[in-house]
Amino acid sequence: MRAVDIITKKRDGRELTRDEIGFIVRGYTEGEVADYQMAAWLMAVYLRGMTRAETLALTEEMLHSGAVVDFSSLGRPRVDKHSTGGVGDKTSLVVAPVVAAAGVIVPMISGRALAHSGGTLDKLEAIPGFRTDLSLSEFRSVLEKTGAALIGQTAEIAPADRKIYALRDVTATVECRPLMAASIMSKKMAEGINGLVLDVKAGSGAFIKTEAEAVELARLMIDIAREMEKEAVALITDMNQPLGRAVGNSLEVIEAFETLRGRGPEDLNTLCRELSAEMIVMGRAAGDIEEGRHVYDEMIGSGAAIEKMREIITHQGGDARAIDDYELLPRACHERIVRAQASGYVEAIDAKAVGHASMLLGAGRASIDAPVDLSVGLRVESRIGDLVASGSPIVTLYFNDEANVEEAARVIEGAYTLWPHAVAPPELIKEVLR
Amino acid sequence: MRAVDIITKKRDGRELTRDEIGFIVRGYTEGEVADYQMAAWLMAVYLRGMTRAETLALTEEMLHSGAVVDFSSLGRPRVDKHSTGGVGDKTSLVVAPVVAAAGVIVPMISGRALAHSGGTLDKLEAIPGFRTDLSLSEFRSVLEKTGAALIGQTAEIAPADRKIYALRDVTATVECRPLMAASIMSKKMAEGINGLVLDVKAGSGAFIKTEAEAVELARLMIDIAREMEKEAVALITDMNQPLGRAVGNSLEVIEAFETLRGRGPEDLNTLCRELSAEMIVMGRAAGDIEEGRHVYDEMIGSGAAIEKMREIITHQGGDARAIDDYELLPRACHERIVRAQASGYVEAIDAKAVGHASMLLGAGRASIDAPVDLSVGLRVESRIGDLVASGSPIVTLYFNDEANVEEAARVIEGAYTLWPHAVAPPELIKEVLR
Numbered sequence: 001m002r003a004v005d006i007i008t009k010k011r012d013g014r015e016l017t018r019d020e021i022g023f024i025v026r027g028y029t030e031g032e033v034a035d036y037q038m039a040a041w042l043m044a045v046y047l048r049g050m051t052r053a054e055t056l057a058l059t060e061e062m063l064h065s066g067a068v069v070d071f072s073s074l075g076r077p078r079v080d081k082h083s084t085g086g087v088g089d090k091t092s093l094v095v096a097p098v099v100a101a102a103g104v105i106v107p108m109i110s111g112r113a114l115a116h117s118g119g120t121l122d123k124l125e126a127i128p129g130f131r132t133d134l135s136l137s138e139f140r141s142v143l144e145k146t147g148a149a150l151i152g153q154t155a156e157i158a159p160a161d162r163k164i165y166a167l168r169d170v171t172a173t174v175e176c177r178p179l180m181a182a183s184i185m186s187k188k189m190a191e192g193i194n195g196l197v198l199d200v201k202a203g204s205g206a207f208i209k210t211e212a213e214a215v216e217l218a219r220l221m222i223d224i225a226r227e228m229e230k231e232a233v234a235l236i237t238d239m240n241q242p243l244g245r246a247v248g249n250s251l252e253v254i255e256a257f258e259t260l261r262g263r264g265p266e267d268l269n270t271l272c273r274e275l276s277a278e279m280i281v282m283g284r285a286a287g288d289i290e291e292g293r294h295v296y297d298e299m300i301g302s303g304a305a306i307e308k309m310r311e312i313i314t315h316q317g318g319d320a321r322a323i324d325d326y327e328l329l330p331r332a333c334h335e336r337i338v339r340a341q342a343s344g345y346v347e348a349i350d351a352k353a354v355g356h357a358s359m360l361l362g363a364g365r366a367s368i369d370a371p372v373d374l375s376v377g378l379r380v381e382s383r384i385g386d387l388v389a390s391g392s393p394i395v396t397l398y399f400n401d402e403a404n405v406e407e408a409a410r411v412i413e414g415a416y417t418l419w420p421h422a423v424a425p426p427e428l429i430k431e432v433l434r
Numbered sequence: 435m436r437a438v439d440i441i442t443k444k445r446d447g448r449e450l451t452r453d454e455i456g457f458i459v460r461g462y463t464e465g466e467v468a469d470y471q472m473a474a475w476l477m478a479v480y481l482r483g484m485t486r487a488e489t490l491a492l493t494e495e496m497l498h499s500g501a502v503v504d505f506s507s508l509g510r511p512r513v514d515k516h517s518t519g520g521v522g523d524k525t526s527l528v529v530a531p532v533v534a535a536a537g538v539i540v541p542m543i544s545g546r547a548l549a550h551s552g553g554t555l556d557k558l559e560a561i562p563g564f565r566t567d568l569s570l571s572e573f574r575s576v577l578e579k580t581g582a583a584l585i586g587q588t589a590e591i592a593p594a595d596r597k598i599y600a601l602r603d604v605t606a607t608v609e610c611r612p613l614m615a616a617s618i619m620s621k622k623m624a625e626g627i628n629g630l631v632l633d634v635k636a637g638s639g640a641f642i643k644t645e646a647e648a649v650e651l652a653r654l655m656i657d658i659a660r661e662m663e664k665e666a667v668a669l670i671t672d673m674n675q676p677l678g679r680a681v682g683n684s685l686e687v688i689e690a691f692e693t694l695r696g697r698g699p700e701d702l703n704t705l706c707r708e709l710s711a712e713m714i715v716m717g718r719a720a721g722d723i724e725e726g727r728h729v730y731d732e733m734i735g736s737g738a739a740i741e742k743m744r745e746i747i748t749h750q751g752g753d754a755r756a757i758d759d760y761e762l763l764p765r766a767c768h769e770r771i772v773r774a775q776a777s778g779y780v781e782a783i784d785a786k787a788v789g790h791a792s793m794l795l796g797a798g799r800a801s802i803d804a805p806v807d808l809s810v811g812l813r814v815e816s817r818i819g820d821l822v823a824s825g826s827p828i829v830t831l832y833f834n835d836e837a838n839v840e841e842a843a844r845v846i847e848g849a850y851t852l853w854p855h856a857v858a859p860p861e862l863i864k865e866v867l868r
Contacts, residue, residue, distance in 0.1 A: 007477075011480065011481065035469060036604070037604060038470070039473040043445065047478070170470070170471060173474065
């Protein structure tokens, strides 16, 4: 078998066998297939697509390129949630403690911020001392003690995916359904879970722009999970504006803590409640979704969720006092209010641009090695459907370095579209796929 | 400007600007754009295509990545011929001396064998002592003395093309019209020529399978030449069977010598005559094609052509006695006749398979660094339209090493299709584009 023949076959739109996919993935991971051959193959996959069978084979090859954790000895169901990424999405910081408080194990492996999109690991690291770089044995130990742990992708987990993902990022092959599905599922299937709740986002701030495409990706991931004998459910959710109000690491942690206290923004709370309810049902801690929602409300209302968050932070080396004293979190020195330049109803927000503005302030990464300023970000003051008067605040920027502030403000101004007539806010949860 | 944005734009089927093409070609040549990014871009070009303006920009960027020779001081028109490659194509060894004997300068830069396709440089090197690795100043000096020189692509000529071609070969992006056109034309336009005669081959032994595709490639190259203020003519020729009888380096040199003596196979002689006539007209040594053909006949008939070949060989360090004594050329030790397994008319020959069989015997290269046995090859005994009896010879194999002989014989057997009824041989010259 030769890499060039496998590239040719995919280039010509033909279906690859499991052996051929195994050859190129293993060859690349082991350094026998060159970067440039993998890059040509990825572009061929991007433009020619993959069948379901090919995508499953790719997922399994990437999964088995590394360790697959076995947590069955923990004796309880293990359920994770994965989001395809958006702006202001801090749901992991809410659902992990809620669901663990309800008695379900949540072994969560997350990623970092890239481009306009935030990353759970960066957010967690805004909590002083919080360690996301646990080894697999530390991961297990935190799970045993608290029921939830939130870590980064270790070197042992799906090394083929790590290497391929880095290449996709620089070869314009990121937004490709089969590659996205295989990347997500190869990591998630390595976590030793029984079930997975997927939050597939569609809209201006997501990698996927339309609901139809989101449904296709979700369906593909559910099928892969089923083939691998795992439960899976997908929520198709709106990402046409940031989720909640806060965008930026420290600011999002505060919003997540507030949500765990029952004081979070309505949209964020609603999504966390639905995702948690699905996870709780999947984890056999409730009989149906309605009961799952009650469990969520109870965990929040009783303080069990915020106490679980305290436990998780402590076991992962963080300073849990930050939960009660937000002054312990990194805080930006300056504020700048961006104001509406006309009056009207907010018709649309380019959420990707909002994420980009936050990145310009230092909250995200333009490239994979760039440093992140955990204190900076922005607060969305006006959301879709809101009536704003000319000169009223639409976004507050929080920053330390003046350098890009004016550019960020211009990006925000350009991100808002106003309309003279009333506009209905978008539906947050568009569909649930089982 | 970032490489990833240029890849994205081409991936999405949009037209690149000259600046963007310049950025990626120069960046790659200078090592600032990575192999894997160029590979992804090439695959996007393969699958999305390029406009004429993009192809012209690519050609010019590759051309100006290196030296452009100026031979205007030689005072006479300079004309070259380029073939897109086939099996048994030794026309360069005939037309260069004929056209130079007619008084036109022929500065010819050629390539090596790869896969099923032969290479002029390897053939020339079958002549003892013949040097193809002349520097540009040696090239000029041979041209001044003899009017023709046949060399390999030097490091100074179109380095961007060298680097990109090597990458295309391992990333399944060879058979792509705009990339082929830009690669050929960037090298040819660096030779300091006034005009170029193109032999664009279509058929089972060519990179291009159909006449329609060959016409498109030819038209594209003619347009590029015109934009760069050079004359160009293209012959669309048949490559559904090897050209002439001999395939393999030393064997093809002998057939070329025989043709220069007026004793060559009819098809080879016809094609050399037409190509030479076009070159002679373009080089102002004849007023029209009919006169050009007469000049060809005269150069062959008078012995001027074979004498010119002697001069070229001598000036390029070769032993010109080989022209008269074929025993001085490398010769294989063994022969094996492959026989027809049934009776019938030869309906089709898979010329690519014949080239592959020759490569299996050692005459060609499976990879770019593989050694070549200059003595081995084969002789085509039966051509399309011939009536063969069961057991009569179809091909004679010439070899030194037994290893692949049986496989080569099987490949030859599979390459021939017989038919019970008479079959007309294919038309050799299908079209002339001006």
